[in-house]
Amino acid sequence: MPRAPQILRNSRKVVEDLNLLKVLQSEISHELSSNSFQDENNGSLGDFVLDWNSSRSQDVVLRRKSESGEEVAVSALLSQKTYDTEGIFPRKLLMKVCVKRPGLSSILQFDCGVSEKGVRRSDFKIHSAYFLQSTTVPGSSIYRGPLFSSLEPQLQDALKEYLVARGIREDLTNFLLLTLHKKEQGQYLDWLQKLESFVAKDERFFSAAAG
Numbered sequence: 001m002p003r004a005p006q007i008l009r010n011s012r013k014v015v016e017d018l019n020l021l022k023v024l025q026s027e028i029s030h031e032l033s034s035n036s037f038q039d040e041n042n043g044s045l046g047d048f049v050l051d052w053n054s055s056r057s058q059d060v061v062l063r064r065k066s067e068s069g070e071e072v073a074v075s076a077l078l079s080q081k082t083y084d085t086e087g088i089f090p091r092k093l094l095m096k097v098c099v100k101r102p103g104l105s106s107i108l109q110f111d112c113g114v115s116e117k118g119v120r121r122s123d124f125k126i127h128s129a130y131f132l133q134s135t136t137v138p139g140s141s142i143y144r145g146p147l148f149s150s151l152e153p154q155l156q157d158a159l160k161e162y163l164v165a166r167g168i169r170e171d172l173t174n175f176l177l178l179t180l181h182k183k184e185q186g187q188y189l190d191w192l193q194k195l196e197s198f199v200a201k202d203e204r205f206f207s208a209a210a211g
Contacts, residue, residue, distance in 0.1 A: 024196040031189050043174025046167050069102035072166050076176045089116045107132045114173045122173040
């Protein structure tokens with residue numbers, strides 16, 4: 001027969017777990033009812049195909065190969081920061097665009113940011129552009145090129161148009177913003193439901209022990 005102090009500890013734990021369970025259930029109900037992005041339908045892949053979109057990962061990967069043999073790969077994920085915005089997406093995207101030309105071993109990589117501009121509009125900004133050898137991993141001391149913001153404005157604009165010509169347009173960035181926010185919301189809801197199930201099972205065990 002359990003001693004009184006043990007019964008009190010178990011009872012206290014049951015109360016705490018019940019409180020957590022109620023908070024979790026409230027949050028799950030809120031997420032299901034708010035359904036922030038599920039009814040949105042904005043953007044398109046264009047000539048890209050969705051190459052990777054695992055439910056267990058935070059990123060997506062798109063690929064496109066032109067008739068000339070040029071390959072373009074795009075990877076994107078949500079940034080960690082949230083922002084006050086007039087639109088519907090609270091987070092920006094971190095996007096990498098890699099361009100490989102046939103017959104060349106090097107890859108031109110662009111590190112970019114994608115943000116919402118008003119409602120159902122978006123734009124991307126290039127942060128850096130550099131070459132990678134496809135068979136090597138660059139060290140931290142390797143020169144990757146100049147600071148992008150230090151380039152002449154005409155060159156910055158021309159490099160952005162280079163990407164636009166390869167399909168990095170507003171329809172694609174809209175698609176990425178919506179897809180990744182939907183993905184994150186689904187992963188968060190799945191995490192909440194797994195946590196609810198875990199706590200509910202734990203609570204039933206301690207309720208039986210206390211009884």
